[in-house]
Amino acid sequence: MIEFTNWDILRNLLLAARWTIALSLTAFIGGTIVGLLLTAMRLSGRRPLQWLVRGYVELFQGTPLLMQLFLVFFGLSLLGFDISAWAAAAFALTFFTSAFLTEIWRGCIDTLPRGQWEASRCLGLNFKQTLSRVILPQAVRVALAPTVGFSVQVVKGTALASIIGFVELTKAGTMLNNATFEPFKIFAMVALIYFALCYPLSLASQRLEKKFNGSR
């Protein structure tokens, strides 16, 4: 058995945490882009597109993230695509994030009074102009806090990628434990690192909520 000092453990966990951060950022940025596309589709007023978006959102909200990971990872290999654990995790988390963000943003856009759409229509603005100049600037203010708040779920969601063998924070913790047999110490450290990542995000979310609550 190899001897690990506390510093060795922490150093390795922190190195692995870089992958947790990378995966979170990828999923969040990818999820934002896909979510924006889905939101635009939903607002387009075209029925088939709206159904598609609704089906997508329901599918990813109604199934465990772990199953989504398995389906992407094992499903794509079955279809003959050689997909790495990193790519599978990035895709699955992107889908997951986009579905939830689409739903969060739907709520934010729906809180805007219908009169904003009607006034824009009566002034001759087209759909794109109404969305970009009237609806989105207002919706973004409302959406910022819950969106940042949801990013916490994304960070924690990346832990599941350990199960398909992607070496991020949780997987590194498991591996270190297998070598040292000090589960409490190691997983306490893992938890603390997750907390250090998530706490600033939820703090930012609370600040944003205060800032934009009730102001223009």
Added chain:
Amino acid sequence: MALVNIDQVHKYYGDLHVLKGIDLKIDAGEVVSIIGRSGSGKSTLLRCMNGLEAYQHGGIVVDNKEVSSDEKQVRLLARSVGMVFQSFNLFPHLTVGENIMLAPKLVLKLSSKEARALAEDKLDKVGLAEKIDEYPDCLSGGQQQRVAIARALAMSPKVLLCDEITSALDPELVGEVLRVLEQLASEGMTLVLVTHEMNFARDVGDRVVFMHMGKVWESGPAKEVFENPTTPELKSFINAVL
């Protein structure tokens, strides 16, 4: 041809028959007040005139343009028909000036400078020139509604539809909005108002249309309608509100 031609218009909300064969012609320069109890269909009729609401039978032609709720047609109509709402519907994230300049810039393709001049001119008309750089939530309800009127006027509409535009205002703020309307009327603007301001309808309006159960129940020159209502429904309505 009249500016607004409404011909046998029927509208349903599901099984509910809200407009039952409306005929109405409005000439350029006329001030027409649509009055009636809530649920009589007056706001719905107004919202059909610029395509905000679809209708199922009949036809509406405004300024020689067929009215439909088709997205393109609504945009085309926006150049002829302006609308002011009960709840103002100003854009809260934009200043007063930006509220007014938005559509002239995007739809009429005016330069920023031209749009700004236009906004100043229209704000001056409603007596709020000094508020151009304020945000709507710094203004009183009456001021916000006057900005909404200026915003509609900036598109130089042929007819201005006003949907109960004083109903959400504190009583002491109603007068300033009505004075703006009175001035517009005296300048020859065509106004169609759904209103509960009976004094305004009688004194400033040319014509009054009384709606009841989805029909034009009675209509005629404003003073005559108020002095000699012929139907019992209008008599009881006038007694209730005056």
